[in-house]
Amino acid sequence: MTDAQIKQYMQRAIKVAEKARGKCSPNPFVGSVIVKYNQVISEGWTLEYGSDHSEIQALKKAGKKAKDATLFVTLEPCSHYGKTPPCAQAIIDAGIKEVYIGIYDPNSLVKGKGIAMLKEAGIDVHYGFLEEKIRTQLECYLCYIQKERPFVTLKTALTLDGKYAAEDGTAHWITGKKAREYAHQLRSENDVVLTGIMTILFDDPRLNVRLPGNYKQPLRVVLDPYLKIPVLSYFVSISAKFPGMIITSPDNLQTDKADILRQKGVKIEALETKDGHFNLHEVLNLLYKMNYYSVLLETGSGIAEAFLKEELIDKIIFIYGAKILGGTKSPLPNLGIESIYKALYIWKTSCRKIENDVVVTAYPVYHI
Numbered sequence: 001m002t003d004a005q006i007k008q009y010m011q012r013a014i015k016v017a018e019k020a021r022g023k024c025s026p027n028p029f030v031g032s033v034i035v036k037y038n039q040v041i042s043e044g045w046t047l048e049y050g051s052d053h054s055e056i057q058a059l060k061k062a063g064k065k066a067k068d069a070t071l072f073v074t075l076e077p078c079s080h081y082g083k084t085p086p087c088a089q090a091i092i093d094a095g096i097k098e099v100y101i102g103i104y105d106p107n108s109l110v111k112g113k114g115i116a117m118l119k120e121a122g123i124d125v126h127y128g129f130l131e132e133k134i135r136t137q138l139e140c141y142l143c144y145i146q147k148e149r150p151f152v153t154l155k156t157a158l159t160l161d162g163k164y165a166a167e168d169g170t171a172h173w174i175t176g177k178k179a180r181e182y183a184h185q186l187r188s189e190n191d192v193v194l195t196g197i198m199t200i201l202f203d204d205p206r207l208n209v210r211l212p213g214n215y216k217q218p219l220r221v222v223l224d225p226y227l228k229i230p231v232l233s234y235f236v237s238i239s240a241k242f243p244g245m246i247i248t249s250p251d252n253l254q255t256d257k258a259d260i261l262r263q264k265g266v267k268i269e270a271l272e273t274k275d276g277h278f279n280l281h282e283v284l285n286l287l288y289k290m291n292y293y294s295v296l297l298e299t300g301s302g303i304a305e306a307f308l309k310e311e312l313i314d315k316i317i318f319i320y321g322a323k324i325l326g327g328t329k330s331p332l333p334n335l336g337i338e339s340i341y342k343a344l345y346i347w348k349t350s351c352r353k354i355e356n357d358v359v360v361t362a363y364p365v366y367h368i
Contacts, residue, residue: 001038001070005038006072006100006126006129007129007130009033009035009040009070009072009100010072010074010100010102010129010130011130012031012033012040012043012072013031013032013033013043013072013073013074013102014031014074014102014130014133014134014137015031016031016032016033016043016044016045016054017029017030017031017045017046017054017074017137018031018045018137019031019045020045020046020047020054021189022188022189022190022215022216023046023047023048023216024046024047024048024049024051025049025191025291025292025293025294026049026144026191026291026292026293027046027049027053028046028075028105028138028141029045029046029137029138029141030045030046030053030054030055030073030074030075031043031044031045031054031073031074032044032045032054032055032057032058032071032072032073032074033058033071033072033073034058034059034061034062034065034066034069034070034071034072034096035069035070035071035072036065036068036069036070041061041062041065041066041069042058042059042061042062042065042066043057043058043061044056044057044058044059044060044061045057049083050083050084051084052084053077053078053084053087054073054074055071055073055077055087055090055091056084056087056090058071059090059091059094059096062094066094066095066096067094067095067096068095068096068097069095069096069097070096070097070098070099070100071091071096071098071099071100072099072100073099073100073101073102074101074102074103074134074137074138075101075102075103075105075134075138076101076103076104076105076110076112076114076115076127077091077099077101077110077114077118078105078109078110078114079109079110079113079114079116079117080109080110080113082109086114086117087114088113088114088117088118089117091118091123092117092118092121092123096123097123097124098123098124098125098126099118099123099124099125099126100126100127100129101115101125101126101127101128101129102127102128102129102130102131102134103127103128103131103134103135103138104127106142106145106146107145115127136348139151139314139315140190140293140294141293143293143314144288144293144294148288149281149284149285149287149288149312150191150192150284150287150288150292150293150294150295151293151294151295151314151315152284152294152295152297152307152312152313152314152315153186153190153294153295153296153297153313153314153315153316153317154297154299154304154307154308154313154315154316154317155183155186155296155297155298155316155317155319156298156304156317156318156319156331157171157174157175157179157183157318157319157320157321158174158318158319158320158321158331159174159320159321159323159324159325160320160321160322160323160324161324161325161326162330162331163325163326163327163329163330164329164330164331165325165329166325166327166329167325167327167328167329169202171203173321174321174323175319175320175321175357176321176322176354176355176356176357178354178355178357179319179321179354179355179357179359181211182319182354182359183319184209184210184211184215185209185211185215186296186317187207187208187209187218187296188209188211188215188216188217188218189294190218190294190295190296191218191219191287191292191293191294191295192218192219192220192221192287192292192294192295192296193207193218193219193220193221193295193296193298194221194222194223194283194295194296194297194298194299194303195207195220195221195222195223195297195298195299195300195303196222196223196224196299196300196302196303197222197223197224197225197226197228197229198300198302199298199299199300200222200224200229200230200233200235201228201230202300204233204234204235205234205235205298206220206234206235206238206242207220207235207298208220208238208242217242217243218243218296219243219244219245219292220235220239220242220243220244220245221244221245221246221247221287222235222244222245222246222247223247223278223283223303224246224247224248225248225249225273225276225277225278226248226249226252226276227246227248227249227252227255227257227258227261229246229261231257231260231261231264236261236264236266237264239264239265239266240264240265241265243267244265244266244267245266245267245268245269246261246266246267246268246269247268247269247270247271247278247283247286248268248269248270249270249271249272249273250270250271250272252268252270253268253270269286271283271286277306280306280307280310280312281310281312284312297313301330301331301332301333301334302334304331304332305332305334305335305336308332308335308344308364309335309336311364311366313364314363314364315361315362315363315364316346316360316361316362316363316364317359317360317361318359318360318362319354319357319358319359319360320357320358320359320360321357322356322357344364344365344366345364345365345368346362346363346364346365347362347363347365348361348362348363349361349362350362
């Protein structure tokens with residue numbers, strides 16, 4: 001098989017994997033393509049947690065045609081029993097003769113063991129293809145495994161001159177309808193949407209996904225140290241249907257208000273606070289232990305700045321609406337950077353247009 005063909009089929013596996021984005025956490029979303037006589041005979045993507053992995057999906061679709069075929073898969077096949085049997089054994093049993101793997105799985109349960117199992121069975125195994133693209137695609141999973149915390153994305157809507165609201169506080173709407181639909185898509189692709197109590201008090205957001213179709217709903221989380229959230233807020237009122245969690249201080253756990261919130265479907269967790277602020281590392285550790293590997297921040301400036309100062313934001317998405325407001329409403333007014341020489345640098349910047357709005361995606365560089 002030529003290098004061009006290998007690249008072509010691995011790119012197809014990457015594209016196929018996108019069908020599982022936001023739908024199979026805490027499993028990584030993976031794509032598989034089975035090729036025989038230079039023809040794609042089947043493809044598969046990871047199904048919801050506890051269901052088939054991508055390799056199994058592709059093998060089932062291929063049936064007996066899988067014998068002596070070649071498999072392309074974006075992530076190393078698993079070799080252990082978890083919610084499902086090991087994919088590596090299924091590949092062996094199907095008679096696949098050759099496997100191309102995008103990247104190793106750093107999970108200690110796999111980490112080369114899947115490759116070793118395939119090789120021991122006499123299968124030709126090749127790995128290390130389109131690695132940068134696949135690592136970016138699986139950035140949330142890789143962060144979860146390697147850093148033992150969720151991957152954090154900051155999303156905010158801004159005018160072209162960088163303002164999140166007018167001087168009178170109005171902000172609906174900075175962006176157009178399609179850009180707002182994209183924001184809902186981002187919610188569906190993340191395990192958690194996190195905000196602070198001030199955003200709840202000022203904006204009364206729902207934080208759920210409101211798009212036509214069967215989209216996964218994220219866990220909606222509010223950092224509320226003093227349990228100030230209004231019982232009649234949108235966040236609380238829809239919590240019986242859309243999962244919601246409040247993180248507060250231990251003193252609030254046994255209060256009448258906490259009982260009322262629980263009755264309305266809100267989950268309440270407690271973390272210690274210092275001067276009314278949570279340790280954000282502890283917040284992420286709590287979510288990590290709950291098996292959430294991606295967090296979308298939809299917060300005001302205070303929490304966004306706190307995450308940045310702790311170097312906990314992995315990706316930034318600015319959605320620029322085609323408006324100019326002027327004024328002083330900067331999204332990060334108190335970040336504390338006083339000189340251009342101390343600016344926070346970003347890399348891997350990309351842009352895309354959504355009708356008349358512009359989405360800028362970038363990654364912070366905390367140490368140069």
